[in-house]
Amino acid sequence: MYAEKKPDKIDLHEQRLSKWLNCSLSNEPLKPPCVIDRLGNMFNKETLVEALIGKKLPKEFGYIKGLKDMINIQLEVVPSEGLGNARFQCPVSGLEFNGKYKFFSLKNCGHVLSAKALKEVKSSACLVCYKEFEECDKIVINGDEEEVVVLRERMEEDRLKVKDKKRKVKHGIVDVKGGDKVAGKMKGNGKVENVKGVSNGGSKRFKAADMVPANATKDVYASLFTSSQKNKFKETYSCRSLPLGRN
Template sequence: MHLQFFVRSPNHQTLTLTLEATQSLTLHHLKSSLLPEPQLLSSFYFTLNGKPLSDSTLLPNSQLTPLSTLFLVPRLSGGGGDGGATGAESRDCYLKMYAVKKPDKVDPNEQRLGKWLNCALSNEPLREPCVIDKLGNIFNKEALVQALLGKKLPKEFRHVKGLKDMVNIKLSVIPGKESDAADGATFQCPITGLEFNGKYKFFALKNCGHVVSAKALKEVKSSACLVCHKEFVESDKMVINGNEEEVAVLREMMEEEKAKTVKEKKKRGIDVLDGEKGCGKLEGNGKLENEKALSNGGVKKFRAADLAPANATKEVYASIFTSSNKSNFKETFTCRSLPLGRN
């Protein structure tokens, strides 16, 4: 059985491609046969119905049915400084431009894909290793770490102070897919196979980092990760790219955790003061005697006897921390030969 496809070249010529039904061919192979010079391969790409296709796309597939027409399109790149594109712009850049200038022409599907396929900070396609913050935003870890080191985090991500505010996640790659945002979703749920494209709710498990769909967690009732079988609790589930209500819940949890940490730090500080901190002793007003002396301009020298327990002899207690009493001992040229307790 033979399958026919049509290829429209940049010079508007239409070529007919005939394949055996059992033959396996990718668009990269097809492009190589049409462009014999290897340096030209990266300068062209195929589209179908206006949608770019990855070079790894197989022929035939569910999208490319017999008698479909493929367009071989050159990549356009500006030199910079002339008002043209530099090739570095992402899909999200154009979405933001349209959202300001032509909000009525913004495609909701494009906005959704941009949020789920790109890093929330750099807007580059998601590439492992990836992390999420405590509000469920997803990032390329390298981009987030570089922004932290350079102190260039935007205001909306200032709650990320360091690695402790990131959760390392493990995304499941769709077999045969490359990390190319223009070619649709790259990741999927490892249990149900649902694509990571914003149409379905996904959770990241903080205890192990695996990302699974809400459908998988709902259908398979388990207190262990469905991928690695590590136990988790309900608070370990973090929704990714949640709606306003879900983000508000995550924000509240983040603030509670922050307040709890501050409270514990303060409590630890009070515990230290309730004991005997440094070389001073607490008075009734909570200040140290040494601090009081220093505040009055004096310098109080540390004496172990000042900290002696109530029922202890001060001299005996002080001898634990100091050498034996030498006040009645007169040093001579033979003193170095005395027992250790006397010198």
Template sequence: MNSKSQTPYQIFLQSQSLTLALTPIQPTTLSRLKSSLFPSIPSSCYFTLNGKPLDDSTQLLPSLVPPFSTLVLACRLLGGGGDGGATGAESRDCYLNMYAVKKPDKVDPNEQRLSKWLNCALSGEPLTEPCVIDGLGNVFNKEALVRALLDRNLPREFGHIRGLKDMLGIELSRINGDGDVQFHCPIAGLEFNGKYRFYALRGCGHVLSAKALKEVKSSACLVCHGDFKEDDKIPINGSEEEVKVLRQRLEEERVRAKESKLKKMKNTKNGEEPVGLSTGKRVSSGGGDANVDNGGGGGKRFKAVDAMPKNATKEVYASIFTSSKKKNGLRETFSCRSLPLGRN
């Protein structure tokens, strides 16, 4: 009410949960009104009139708060910096750039590890026998890998695989059950799920856990008892360091194979290694070299006397293979010249 005219008037109070109609009996401040109506209200709450905040010391007078006006109770939100919220200092470009690049979805590392051990490294399909590994320990379904080689669409990361000789067939021990993991170590019983280290033996292809090979110290396979060396153990899905060692070993083997092939070709070209007559190349013998003709008509026809030993008479040496004299034009056999063809 007004202190001079004592004329009562009505105002409205509005908060988030309720709306009150109030008739002030005597002038009072907004702070006293707030504490009398809401005893436990925090000090951060304040009144607004027509969207403008009012100070708590404002008195309820018609000149300051007109009759039938609505006072809205609001609360200040703490923050403005240091709490992870926006301070208003960022430019619009920074705000837009924050959402311009889509962040990749987080992948569960356990699911990623399990998928690497249960699925083909090339096709992503579940491992299905027959399975093979490459020289770096990656596991494949043989059918998918062969199909990719035939279609020549093998990814660059598997460019070291050039043919069947770069694959090693492996023997996985299957688990009798309906679980996600299908294979395990036949000796230790450990599941083939990436939690344990496994090796494939180069000679027989059996896959065994590192625990089994460590506990049963033997130079023979624990399944087929075939001998193997330490270098014959290929770690399956190994660490970065193990893959680096395998890659270096693979390159060294290819260099040695290339050098061996070049050496063999060089020896053949120099005549140090005899070659069959069907090849049409020079043949190294005690009596010298002789050329042969494979029926093409371009080379010299081979004769027995061309390869006869030294100090041998030509007629005598030739008589071993054929008759030196023609009798009535009849041909004679090699096994017995006394039975010429046509007389039997």
């Protein structure tokens, strides 16, 4: 009779449902506009932005540094007869957004689709807006530990690529057409000066003398494109054979 009261058992169904219908930061019901981070956690955008501005973001979400780490998502609301929190569904298959089914968010357009819809309708374009996407653009929502590890590795790879790109811009390493790379000092107008070299060999400069046709005089052919001989006379713009001072 005087035994300690046992704690109430946690309802796993309610816990799972809360993870899919509530903000991961405030635990309030999801309300558009909503965003997702690169690890598949969902947030109310306003709540997440306020936490970032106020520097009140928990350490577990420390990888979110700014708006570039948020992806706007578009959730399909289930038509509801009564009042209450909104529920969501896949716009293609109609499967409910409740944790029983796997869902993906497409990074390039933000539409949230069920894994079943993406599997049955094999396409490289979004099934809602028809915008092209790649496999790496798919972010699994509330994935398991293994899926989160894959997403975290992908996030770190993307950040390393961004850092490497910034480093190249800082040091003036610019990719040019054909895969060549030119190193130099970057000017304020975006141009490169003091070019040091070309990695894969630069393009050869055109010389008219190297393209002389058969039975043609080298000097005469070269004179069609540029002055091949230096002299003290000035030429007319209309005729190169009659320089001033000779006629």
